[in-house]
C-alpha cells in the first residue's frame with residue numbers, strides 16, 4: 001500500500017461524522033443519478049421498441065422523381081416541371097412504390113436489413129351493426145409483416161389469434177380502441193366500405209400496440225383483399241423495413257434513397273419530436289440529480305479544508321521527515337479518492353437496487369405506449385456518467401484543500417504551534 | 420555509515436552569519452544576529468542560553484525547516500540555504516533527524532508507525548526490515564514494550580523518546596534535537612543522552628542539541644552559549 005494512502009486512511013477517521021455525511025451525499029447523488037437515467041431511458045427505450053414494432057425501422061414510400069434525367073414520354077406520372085439540381089426540399093415525389101416486389105428484392109440486398117413487408121394502405125369506413133367509424137386498412141402478407149413488427153405480441157396482448165387470421169381470407173386484425181368503439185369482439189363480422197366497394201369481413205383478432213393513435217384506426221387484412229377492396233391492383237403504398245442494427249437506420253435510409261430512388265424515412269427522423277422530448281427529460285433529470293452530487297462535493301470540500309487545518313502539525317512533521325509537497329497533496333487527494341470510490345460503489349449498489357425495485361412497481365400507462373410497470377433501461381453508461389460527474393466534483397473539492405496543505409511552510413507551522 | 424572520515428572533511432554541518440527576522444511590521448524582531456557555527460561528525464554540541472535567545476530558531480534554520488534572511492548553510496558541503504524546496508526536502512529526509520522541542524508525533528499512529536514514517540519515505544528498507552529497525556530503536560530508548568501504543572496513549576516523556584527514535588530512523592548524518600530531555604527524569608535523560616553520544620561516536624553522526632540542563636551540557640564535546648541571537652564566548 002502506498003504510504004501516502006496509509007496516512008490518508010488514518011486522517012480519514014479524524015472527522016468521521018462530516019466524512020460520512022459527504023459520503024452518503026455522494027452515494028445518494030450517484031444512486032439517484034443512475035435511477036433517474038435508468039427510468040427516463042427505460043421509457044424512451046420502450047417507446048422506441050413500440051414504434052419499431054409497429055411501424056418498423058425504415059419506411060420506403062413514394063418514388064423520387066428522376067429529375068436528373070429526361071422522363072420517358074410513356075411515364076404515366078410524368079410532370080411538366082423540370083429541375084437540374086435536387087436539394088432535399090425541392091425534390092419531387094410520386095406517391096407510392098410502383099414495383100414493390102422488385103423493391104423487396106433490392107432491399108434484401110442490404111446487409112443490415114432483417115425483414116421487408118409490402119403494405120397497401122387506404123382509408124375505409126368500418127360498419128358494425130351498432131356504429132360506423134373511419135379506419136385505415138393496411139394490406140399485408142402476414143409472414144412478411146411478422147418479420148418487421150411485433151404484431152404477434154400485439155395480438156397476444158389483445159384477443160383472438162393470428163392462426164385464425166392466417167387461415168381466413170376475409171379475416172381482419174383490428175386495433176383495440178377501434179374495436180371498442182365499434183363494439184366488436186373476436187368472431188364478429190364487420191363491413192368495410194371504400195369508395196363504391198363494400199365487403200364483409202370477420203374479426204380474427206384484436207391487437208393493441210399501446211399507441212392510442214394507431215389502436216384507434218388501424219386494421220390489418222390480407223394483401224390480396226386490400227388490393228381488391230381499395231382497387232389497387234399493383235404497386236404498394238409503402239414498404240416497412242426491419243433492421244438488425246436499428247442505430248444505423250439513418251445511414252441505411254439515406255443509402256436506400258440513393259440506390260432505390262424512393263423516399264426512405266428512418267424511425268429517428270419519423271419520431272424526432274418524441275425522441276427530442278425524451279432526450280430533454282433525460283438531461284434535465286441528470287442536471288437536477290447532479291445538484292445532490294454538487295452539494296455533497298461542497299460538504300466534502302469543507303470537511304477536507306477542516307482536516308487540513310486540524311492536521312497542520314502532522315503536515316509539518318511529515319515535511320520535516322522528508323515528505324515532499326506532492327506527498328502532502330497526494331494524501332489529501334487520496335482522502336477525496338477514498339470517499340469517491342466508496343461513494344460511487346455505494347451509489348452503484350443503491351442505483352441498481354432502486355432501479356430493480358422500481359422496475360417491479362406497477363403503473364398503468366397508455367397513450368404513446370402501453371406499459372404495466374415502470375420501465376427501466378440497464379446501461380453501463382448511466383453508471384459511467386454518474387461516476388464521472390461524482391469524480392469531477394469530488395476531485396475538484398479535494399484538489400483545492402490539497403494544494404493549500406502542500407503550500408504550508410513547515411517552519412511557519414512549527415513556530416506557530418510551539419508558542 | 421562508518422566512522423571513516425572522507426574527503427569532505429569531518430564537518431557535517433556549517434553555517435555562517437545567519438540572520439533571521441520574525442514577525443511583521445511593528446512587531447518585526449531581529450531574532451538571529453549573525454550566527455556562525457560548525458558541527459563535526461562524531462561530536463555532540465550543546466547550544467545553551469536563556470529562553471527566547473533564539474536557540475530553536477537557529478535549529479529550524481539548520482534543519483532546513485525555515486529559511487534565513489541572510490547567511491549560508493552547508494549540509495555535507497552542499498550549500499542549502501538558497502536551494503529549492505525539493506532539494507531541501509530531500510536533504511531533510513536523508514541527512515537530518517529532527518527532534519522538536521514540543522515532541523510532535525503523528526496522533527493516529529502507533530509508536531512503531533511513527534518511527535517507521537521517515538523510513539517509509541526514504542524507502543531504502545523492506546517493510547519487515549523497517550519494522551525490525553523501528554522496534555530496536557524503540558527498545559534503545561526504553562520503550563520496547565510499548566511499540567504498538569498509539570501516540571495519544573503515551574506520556575509526555577514517552578512521546579519525547581519516540582520522537583528521538585524517529586529522528587534516528589534513517590541514520591541521518593546530522594541529528595538536531597531541541598531539548599530532547601526536557602520532559603525526562605534523570606534516569607531517562609541519561610539513557611537518551613547516552614544513546615545520542617554513543618551514536619555520534621559509533622556512526623560518526625553530528626549531534627546538535629539544545630538543553631537547559633547543565634549536567635547534560637557539561638557532558639557534551641562542545642558547548643555553545645547563546646545570548647540575544649548570537650553565540651557568545
Ligand SMILES: Nc1ncnc2c1ncn2[C@@H]1O[C@H](COP(=O)(O)OP(=O)(O)OP(=O)(O)O)[C@@H](O)[C@H]1O
Nearest residue numbers: 415441442448450469470471472473474475476477
Ligand atoms: N512569530 C514571531 N514573531 C516575532 N517574534 C518571534 C516569533 N517567533 C518567535 N519570536 C521570538 O524569537 C525569539 C527566539 O525564539 P526561539 O523560539 O528561538 O527561542 P528559544 O531560545 O528556543 O527559547 P526557549 O528556550 O524558550 O525555547 C524569541 O524572543 C521569540 O519571542
Ligand SMILES: [Mg+2]
Nearest residue numbers: 474475520597
Ligand atoms: Mg526553543
